[in-house]
Amino acid sequence: MTPVDGFENSNKNNQDGEDMSINTANQPSGLANVAAKHAAQKQPGNAPLGSGLEARGIHAWFGKHHALENVSLDFAAGTVTALIGPSGCGKSTFIRTLNRMHEFIPSAAMAGEVLLDGKDIYEPGTDVTKIRLQIGMVFQKPNPFPSMTIGENVLSGLKLAQIKSNINKDDLLEECLTRSGLWSEVKDRLGAHAGGLSGGQQQRLCIARSLAVNPKVLLMDEPCSALDPGSTLRIEDTIGQLAQTMTIIIVTHNMQQAARVSDYTAFFLSDGGPGQLVEVGPTNEMFSRPKDERTENYVSGRFG
Amino acid sequence: MTTLTATRVEPQKPWKTTPKQAIPNFLMLGLALIATIVVVAVTPMKGKLAYAFLFFVFGTSFQMFLTWRKRGKAAAVDTFAGSVMMTGGILVFLPVASLLWTTIAKGFKGLGLHVFTQTMATTSYSDPLSKGGLLHAIIGTLYLILIATVISLPLSLLTALYLTEIKGRASGFIQFLVQAMSGVPSVVAGVFIYAAILLSTHLRGSTFIGALPLAILMIPTVTRTSQEVLNLVPNELREAGLALGATQWKTVATIVVPAARSGLITAVILGVARIAGETAPLLFTLGTTDKVNWNPFVGGQNALPYYVWSGLRDGTEGGVQRAWTGILVLLIVVLSLFVTARVFGNRKAKR
Numbered sequence: 001m002t003p004v005d006g007f008e009n010s011n012k013n014n015q016d017g018e019d020m021s022i023n024t025a026n027q028p029s030g031l032a033n034v035a036a037k038h039a040a041q042k043q044p045g046n047a048p049l050g051s052g053l054e055a056r057g058i059h060a061w062f063g064k065h066h067a068l069e070n071v072s073l074d075f076a077a078g079t080v081t082a083l084i085g086p087s088g089c090g091k092s093t094f095i096r097t098l099n100r101m102h103e104f105i106p107s108a109a110m111a112g113e114v115l116l117d118g119k120d121i122y123e124p125g126t127d128v129t130k131i132r133l134q135i136g137m138v139f140q141k142p143n144p145f146p147s148m149t150i151g152e153n154v155l156s157g158l159k160l161a162q163i164k165s166n167i168n169k170d171d172l173l174e175e176c177l178t179r180s181g182l183w184s185e186v187k188d189r190l191g192a193h194a195g196g197l198s199g200g201q202q203q204r205l206c207i208a209r210s211l212a213v214n215p216k217v218l219l220m221d222e223p224c225s226a227l228d229p230g231s232t233l234r235i236e237d238t239i240g241q242l243a244q245t246m247t248i249i250i251v252t253h254n255m256q257q258a259a260r261v262s263d264y265t266a267f268f269l270s271d272g273g274p275g276q277l278v279e280v281g282p283t284n285e286m287f288s289r290p291k292d293e294r295t296e297n298y299v300s301g302r303f304g
Numbered sequence: 305m306t307t308l309t310a311t312r313v314e315p316q317k318p319w320k321t322t323p324k325q326a327i328p329n330f331l332m333l334g335l336a337l338i339a340t341i342v343v344v345a346v347t348p349m350k351g352k353l354a355y356a357f358l359f360f361v362f363g364t365s366f367q368m369f370l371t372w373r374k375r376g377k378a379a380a381v382d383t384f385a386g387s388v389m390m391t392g393g394i395l396v397f398l399p400v401a402s403l404l405w406t407t408i409a410k411g412f413k414g415l416g417l418h419v420f421t422q423t424m425a426t427t428s429y430s431d432p433l434s435k436g437g438l439l440h441a442i443i444g445t446l447y448l449i450l451i452a453t454v455i456s457l458p459l460s461l462l463t464a465l466y467l468t469e470i471k472g473r474a475s476g477f478i479q480f481l482v483q484a485m486s487g488v489p490s491v492v493a494g495v496f497i498y499a500a501i502l503l504s505t506h507l508r509g510s511t512f513i514g515a516l517p518l519a520i521l522m523i524p525t526v527t528r529t530s531q532e533v534l535n536l537v538p539n540e541l542r543e544a545g546l547a548l549g550a551t552q553w554k555t556v557a558t559i560v561v562p563a564a565r566s567g568l569i570t571a572v573i574l575g576v577a578r579i580a581g582e583t584a585p586l587l588f589t590l591g592t593t594d595k596v597n598w599n600p601f602v603g604g605q606n607a608l609p610y611y612v613w614s615g616l617r618d619g620t621e622g623g624v625q626r627a628w629t630g631i632l633v634l635l636i637v638v639l640s641l642f643v644t645a646r647v648f649g650n651r652k653a654k655r
Contacts, residue, residue: 101547106471133549143540147562160550160558206544213548 051117051134051216052077053098053247058112059274060093060102067093069274071112073266075217080239080248082258082283085268085298090275091251092140094268095219098249099135100128116217133161136215140222142202144194144209151190153205157213172212180208181238200231207238218242220250224257236261255299259287267295332370336362360391404635411632414625419633424594429615429623436626438633440596441611444511445637447600448586448607449576451515456522457572463523464530469542469556486524493517494585502589509591511600514607517585526575533567534560569649573642580638583609608634 053075060068068090075081083091096102097110100121113120121131144153154176155169173190177183182204186197194205203223210218220239224232232254239248239261252258258265265287266280279292290296340358344350349358364387372380419437427436463482467475494517501507501516537560545555561568591604592614608630615627 099547101543104543104546129549129551131549132547137543137547139540139544139547141540143538143544145541145544145559145563147559147565156545156558157548157550160545160548160554162554209544210548 051247053217054115055098056113056115058094058097058114059110060090060097061109062105063107066274069276071277073277073280075247075249077247078243079263080243080250080261081264081266082262083249083251083266083268084255084258089268089270091268092221095221095249095251098219099132099137101137129161133213134215135217135219136210136213138207138210138218138220138223140225142199142206142226144202144205146195148194149191150186150194150205153194154208154212157209161213163213176208176211179211179238179241180204181234182208200227200234203227203231204235204238207235215246217247217249220248222251222253225253232257259283267298269294328370329367332366333363336366363387407628407632407635410628414629415632419629423596429618429620429626431622433622433625438608438611438630440594441606441608441630442633442637443596444605444607445580445634447511447605448515448518449580449641451512451600452518452522452579453572453576455515455519456526456575460523460526461530463527464534465556467531468534469552469560482524482527486528488520490517490521490582491584493520494588497585498588509589509604510602511597511605514586514590514605517589518579518582521582522575522579525578526571529571529574530568533564533571536567537563566649569645573645576641577638581609581634583613586610608637
């Protein structure tokens with residue numbers, strides 16, 4: 001099996017982990033990055049290369065149940081970080097605190113700070129829709145909007161977030177679908193309903209949909225868990241390419257996937273109590289010589 | 305090595321019962337029929353009901369015996385359950401079919417093009433059936449349905465959205481109110497409007513006033529059905545919308561409601577079905593007329609159920625016959641409304 005592009009790319013990132021910002025300055029060649037250009041026009045001086053995200057002392061509760069305890073993690077701009085750990089260790093809860101989706105569960109509560117470009121997204125008075133616009137999310141189950149066509153799905157973010165722009169919709173459509181690796185498969189049926197696509201195609205459509213609003217950070221909650229190996233590889237390929245323009249945080253149960261796509265890996269664990277961050281480090285170190293014995297046991301498949 | 309021959313393969317259904325396999329079943333049914341006839345002949349049990357009941361008992365037990373011999377106890381129980389359910393289905397279908405048949409058979413006599421083009425303005429019940437028509441009542445019913453829908457649909461939809469999307473503090477109370485409202489007898493809604501509007505103001509009965517109690521009756525039906533439908537929209541779609549930076553209103557308006565579209569049309573259809581045949585509330589609120597009244601706010605109006613009621617109350621042969629025709633026309637009007645709503649709704653959804 002030949003390694004996909006994203007694989008090489010993330011490995012390269014891995015080796016010079018510290019120098020990420022330089023690496024991410026490489027714009028994707030070929031296609032004009034319409035969305036990024038558009039953002040650059042809107043916010044001059046703010047290069048659209050993704051933003052760093054810092055979680056400080058995150059706790060999360062569901063009612064009285066303490067689900068997550070004191071997690072602090074830094075995500076450097078333009079890196080891919082994989083969150084691994086057994087089910088119920090709070091990975092998904094954690095990722096949902098990062099774009100304020102956690103608060104939709106009626107009994108939910110949280111503590112701590114999440115800094116996007118140095119600003120706490122939980123600060124009172126923050127416009128939560130603007131936060132979610134900058135921190136996109138791809139869900140575990142592909143969830144294209146059933147009442148819209150493929151093209152409408154991709155551009156739905158502009159309509160939903162009420163972004164008034166003079167950018168060419170067709171160009172944006174092509175760019176987003178190309179970046180998510182779906183363009184060649186759907187370019188002749190953009191007017192068809194999204195429900196007719198296969199699961200893997202639907203998930204890539206959902207990725208394209210989140211790209212259209214040009215997020216700085218992309219959260220992916222087990223994006224491949226419902227997909228076949230072929231679709232999984234394509235999405236991993238996509239992740240590798242996206243990491244050139246945005247920060248990606250991905251929850252995964254697939255250890256090989258974490259190793260393939262990520263620069264950093266964070267291991268979460270719950271020993272009956274709330275989930276905690278056990279260890280975080282560059283992915284190759286986490287898999288070859290983890291510092292914590294529990295990490296070693298988990299990545300080598302001895303439990304979990 | 306086998307050679308691939310291009311033989312044509314016909315699509316088959318090997319799981320289907322072959323005629324040969326079905327012979328014992330038919331034999332058993334035949335035996336059951338004979339047994340039924342014999343039992344009716346020798347015992348005091350007589351009449352159609354006895355035939356139906358005995359045939360059910362014999363048919364079911366003979367079939368059960370057959371399956372029990374062939375496939376054992378569990379299969380026999382399965383046969384029994386299947387037989388009971390089929391009987392239940394027939395029992396439900398029979399009254400509906402009988403109702404439809406009676407309406408068509410009795411109403412057809414007075415039917416003709418004149419029914420849809422003439423009114424009762426210059427005709428009395430005792431005139432020949434070829435004279436006079438229901439145009440005024442058809443227009444009245446369509447007006448009533450339209451006005452009641454225009455009033456109740458936004459209220460119901462917004463209430464349903466409040467209950468499913470906002471889930472605000474008053475949800476429990478409103479849910480209780482909606483449930484209580486759906487139990488309100490239609491005559492009470494009519495008396496309420498009569499007391500609240502006609503008795504306390506100088507207004508007289510009109511189409512609009514008549515549509516008000518119908519709207520009251522329609523609101524709980526549409527609200528509860530819409531609520532069920534909106535609850536079926538997967539939560540992932542709402543999350544996807546919000547994660548794209550949409551406000552809740554945008555998410556609801558562009559994702560949730562379109563996703564529930566077909567179900568919401570069903571909700572409206574059920575609401576219209578609830579009110580189309582209502583007579584009692586119209587007695588106090590509609591006023592009355594035998595002419596076409598295009599003004600929904602001034603002057604009395606007629607409606608198909610109201611017309612049916614007055615024809616039956618008249619009691620003469622002509623009145624009763626015209627009432628039957630009125631029922632048939634009401635059925636036709638309501639059914640064509642539903643078909644239109646379905647076709648229109650589906651076409652727009654496909655685009």
